[in-house]
Amino acid sequence: MTKLIIIGAGITGLTLARELIKSGQNNSLCILEKSRGLGGRLATRRGESTRFDHGIPEITPAELALLGISRGDFPTEGATSIAKHMARDLPVEKNTRAIELRSRGSHWEVITECGKSIIGETIILTAPLPQALELLKKSAIAYAHELETIHYEMAIVALLEGSGLPTVHAITRNPDSDFLSIVNEHEKGISSQPAWTLTFSPEWSRTRFEWSEEDIRDAALSALKRKWPSFAGSIEIKKWRYSKPIGHFPGSFFKVASKPDLYLAGDAFCKKPEETNFSNAIRSALELSSLLQNK
Numbered sequence: 001m002t003k004l005i006i007i008g009a010g011i012t013g014l015t016l017a018r019e020l021i022k023s024g025q026n027n028s029l030c031i032l033e034k035s036r037g038l039g040g041r042l043a044t045r046r047g048e049s050t051r052f053d054h055g056i057p058e059i060t061p062a063e064l065a066l067l068g069i070s071r072g073d074f075p076t077e078g079a080t081s082i083a084k085h086m087a088r089d090l091p092v093e094k095n096t097r098a099i100e101l102r103s104r105g106s107h108w109e110v111i112t113e114c115g116k117s118i119i120g121e122t123i124i125l126t127a128p129l130p131q132a133l134e135l136l137k138k139s140a141i142a143y144a145h146e147l148e149t150i151h152y153e154m155a156i157v158a159l160l161e162g163s164g165l166p167t168v169h170a171i172t173r174n175p176d177s178d179f180l181s182i183v184n185e186h187e188k189g190i191s192s193q194p195a196w197t198l199t200f201s202p203e204w205s206r207t208r209f210e211w212s213e214e215d216i217r218d219a220a221l222s223a224l225k226r227k228w229p230s231f232a233g234s235i236e237i238k239k240w241r242y243s244k245p246i247g248h249f250p251g252s253f254f255k256v257a258s259k260p261d262l263y264l265a266g267d268a269f270c271k272k273p274e275e276t277n278f279s280n281a282i283r284s285a286l287e288l289s290s291l292l293q294n295k
Ligand SMILES: Cc1cc2nc3c(=O)[nH]c(=O)nc-3n(C[C@H](O)[C@H](O)[C@H](O)COP(=O)(O)OP(=O)(O)OC[C@H]3O[C@@H](n4cnc5c(N)ncnc54)[C@H](O)[C@@H]3O)c2cc1C
Pocket: 007, 008, 009, 010, 011, 012, 013, 032, 033, 034, 035, 038, 039, 040, 041, 042, 054, 055, 056, 057, 058, 096, 097, 098, 099, 126, 127, 128, 131, 135, 155, 157, 199, 240, 242, 243, 244, 265, 266, 267, 276, 277, 278, 279, 281
């Protein structure tokens, strides 16, 4: 029987799995990931000769240090390469969405979208908190309602190729009230050809999030042209319903159920408000792994 079932192969799930395996404990674990790729919000879109980090735009040296890895350890092919580097040798089942959790006496049964049943002693749920709570609700598992006070910002992101965009800095934060950041991916070093990733502000994104793809694209293009009138090129839109938490839940993780155990972990949980969301996700995994190792 699997001892630990980690739901989600983002930075939280991968850090947790790596730490548990590194600790030498003979944890039999599996990681279920609903997408066909790894990394969750560590997301890189690859074109023929372009690359765009359309989730988190940059990982700082301090965040890499927290992960215990250095830039030189893996190819700089964008944020996803960190996830791929971390996931090597880990038992990740991709394209596997958990749709229901059932308590079966001393253990859990996880039902996946394709009808598979996985039995484990402990579940760690690392999806963005509202998605995690949705799964608990669907599974009729009670949880503290204070968890519902944590909401997430939405993000609309435009992937741009062409000319007429800033060339000097790799990343420009808050270039205008409509935009959170613009990243020159060529300057940053992940794209061999000119490519920019433009992330719209939470307010801009929220008011247009449910629009049709075409309307979002048109609105993005006119906002972009207002700021950079000489832009000429192509635009592709990506959307994140849950990009970053607004506020945090105290503590590094949350125990929902005991015997069998079920934990929530990820960037919604935080002991140090001054830290970045990405660091909070890593710390959440590190602290939960220490607890599980000492069991
Ligand atoms: C546009 C954008 C900009 C950002 N900018 C910054 C920034 O500047 N600084 C910063 O610190 N942070 C930033 N972030 C946030 C940062 O990316 C996250 O805090 C961090 O990546 C969270 O990792 P995680 O593993 O906790 O969650 P995720 O990366 O969301 O991983 C959760 C995983 O669970 C999977 N999953 C969900 N439900 C299921 C299910 N039912 N079954 C199986 N798998 C499931 C998902 O597919 C996903 O892979 C940004 C995020 C976005 C999207």
